Amino acid sequence: MLLGMHVSISGKIYESVDRARERGCRTMQIFSRNPRAWKAKDLSPMEVEELKKRRCQVGINPLVVHVPYLINLVTPDEELYLRSLEAYISDVKRAETLGAEYFVTHMGNHKGKGEEWGLIRLARALETIIAAARPGLMILLENTAGSGSSLGSRMEHFKKVIEATEGSECLGFCLDTCHAFAAGYDVSTERGLARTLQEVEELIGRERVKLVHINDSKGELNSRVDRHENIGQGKIGLEGMRVIVNHSLLKNLPFILETPMKNGDDDLRNMATLRSLRE
Ligand SMILES: [Zn+2]
Numbered sequence: 479m480l481l482g483m484h485v486s487i488s489g490k491i492y493e494s495v496d497r498a499r500e501r502g503c504r505t506m507q508i509f510s511r512n513p514r515a516w517k518a519k520d521l522s523p524m525e526v527e528e529l530k531k532r533r534c535q536v537g538i539n540p541l542v543v544h545v546p547y548l549i550n551l552v553t554p555d556e557e558l559y560l561r562s563l564e565a566y567i568s569d570v571k572r573a574e575t576l577g578a579e580y581f582v583t584h585m586g587n588h589k590g591k592g593e594e595w596g597l598i599r600l601a602r603a604l605e606t607i608i609a610a611a612r613p614g615l616m617i618l619l620e621n622t623a624g625s626g627s628s629l630g631s632r633m634e635h636f637k638k639v640i641e642a643t644e645g646s647e648c649l650g651f652c653l654d655t656c657h658a659f660a661a662g663y664d665v666s667t668e669r670g671l672a673r674t675l676q677e678v679e680e681l682i683g684r685e686r687v688k689l690v691h692i693n694d695s696k697g698e699l700n701s702r703v704d705r706h707e708n709i710g711q712g713k714i715g716l717e718g719m720r721v722i723v724n725h726s727l728l729k730n731l732p733f734i735l736e737t738p739m740k741n742g743d744d745d746l747r748n749m750a751t752l753r754s755l756r757e
């Protein structure tokens with residue numbers, strides 16, 4: 479099973495690989511900088527080389543970088559929009575410099591302007607980014623729980639954005655199981671998961687599905703609450719997780735945990751639980 483987790487980059491960025499190794503990861507996700515700030519210190523060539531070297535030794539593949547939190551590519555605030563675009567372009571290049579395969583992106587919040595407006599604005603932003611950065615990695619749009627005015631809670635949103643960018647080859651899809659459940663897709667049952675993934679196939683396309691964020695959900699089905707829970711302890715539950723990790727569309731994809739880690743060994747237990755569910 480291609481399993482890993484989101485690991486911290488505190489200290490030196492390449493120390494994230496040591497954390498992944500200690501936890502037995504075969505893939506990992508990081509922020510490439512402080513996700514709550516706009517600016518970041520440039521990476522030194524030495525840091526980049528060291529990360530690549532360690533990653534190669536441990537055998538981490540793919541490497542996933544998650545977009546910082548402040549960026550909102552669909553904000554109606556023009557100043558914030560331009561700032562977001564600029565930061566995004568620099569962050570996607572940074573991820574590429576690190577040798578990442580995927581850059582996971584939230585679709586943003588339209589702040590009351592409406593979904594249609596937001597989806598078109600996002601498509602235009604992505605076109606600008608792709609033209610400016612010419613990324614040698616894939617941008618993975620992640621589904622959301624649908625709280626507030628966030629885009630990405632319906633699979634139709636992805637279809638719209640992909641169509642509006644003329645099916646750009648740079649765009650893929652990351653399925654977050656907690657977010658899907660909270661948005662009303664019942665991925666906790668065999669039937670519900672099958673129906674959800676059928677929608678994904680029809681609206682987004684099988685070939686664009688590249689990554690699973692494997693999180694249990696504290697919130698109920700359709701609660702719109704984005705709160706991750708340890709595997710088996712949330713509303714998706716152990717049987718739901720078993721169905722997810724064994725589904726034919728998902729089982730060969732990288733799975734990344736983004737669970738809360740309240741206790742020191744939560745992450746190890748989550749990894750072990752998921753492995754034990756594989757048939
Ligand atoms: Zn996620």
Ligand SMILES: [Zn+2]
Binds near residue numbers: 656657
């Ligand atoms: Zn989340």
